[in-house]
Amino acid sequence: MKTIAIANQKGGVGKTTTAVNLGVALADMGYKVLLVDADPQASLSRYLGCSQGNEGASLKELIEATCNEVDPPDVVIHTDEKVDVIPANIQLSDLQRSLTNTFMRECVMQWALEPFQGQYDYCLIDCMPELGNLVTASLAASDSVLIPVQPLILDVEGLASIIGTIRKIRRKINPKLEIDGVLITIADHRTNMTRDMIKAIHTSYGPHTRIYQAIVPRCTRVGESLTKSESVLRYSKQCPASVAYRALAKEVEKGERSREKHPTALDR
Structure with a gap:
């Protein structure tokens, strides 16, 4: 199981949308995919209709059971979009605070996901927009x-x-951690500013970090799919965002070979 964190300390950049639609695109390619909602706002859970409010087992209960060395609850929700989900709810924020006093707190997610190794090809973790526990x-x-x-x-x-944050975690906690790539999202190609910023990303980071060729455009169908609790790939198969996420999935599939050819920013 390859585990990919969808992360950025900046909010509003499409982390949840990317986690859901990349996951569904990979599942459509025949891979077994697990989505982990690691944000107390539970946006990913709501996106796919897996929100359970404060009831039912969630990522919080899974991690607590792991830390207490008791049998974990059944937390996985199977969806009709061929991806499985470990949901979250607002109670996850309580766990975030309590982890401060937990021994080896940086390892709790790894321990919690160990039972799923071998069951899935990809695990995508939707991270919250901050650097916390x-x-x-x-x-x-x-x-x-x-x-x-x-x-x-x-x-x-x-x-x-x-x-820089990823570099520190690689150095101090997880030496195998790599940057899979930078994905440009919510891009309005009609504006000069968008074109200038895309060029700046490639100029400043492209020589040392993989920049995906797929660019997710600003697309009203994405917002509409949220209201239907469906991925945009299911809601509007041929819209520009769906086309971009399918292209991204193919790039992710080839990611290992790409990283062998191009050094990452972590190795600078």
Whole structure:
């Protein structure tokens, strides 16, 4: 099972949308995919209609059972979009705080996901937009990181921050962690600013970090799919965002070979 964290300390860049639609695209290609909602806002869970409010087992109960060395609850929800989901709810924020006093707290996500090794080809973790205990644990449990970024000046400047964070976690906690790639999202190709920012991303980061060729455009169908609790690939198969996510899935599939050819920013 290859575990990929979808992470960026900046909010509003399409992390949840990417986790859901990349996961569904990979499942459509025949892979077994597990989506992990590691954000107390539970946006991923709601996106796919897996929100359970404060009832039912969630990622919080799975991690608590793992830490207490008791049998884990059945937390996986099977969806009709061929992806499985470990949901979250607002109670996950309580766990985030309690982990501060937990021994080896950076390992809790890795321990929680160990039983799923061998059951899935891909595990995508939707991280919250900050660097807290849960994000650190998610990065510690991951093989690589996919960084969504909107082509706006503050978002592009923030790329250095998340890359620096990943470098620190690789050095201190998870030496196998790599950057899978940077994904440009919510791009409005009609504007000069978007074109300039995309060029800036390639100029500043392209020589050392993989920039996906797939670019997810600003698309009203994405917002509409949210209201239907469906992936945009199911809601509107031929819309530009769906086409982009299918292209991204093919690039992710080939990611291992690409990383062998191109050194990452972590190795600078």
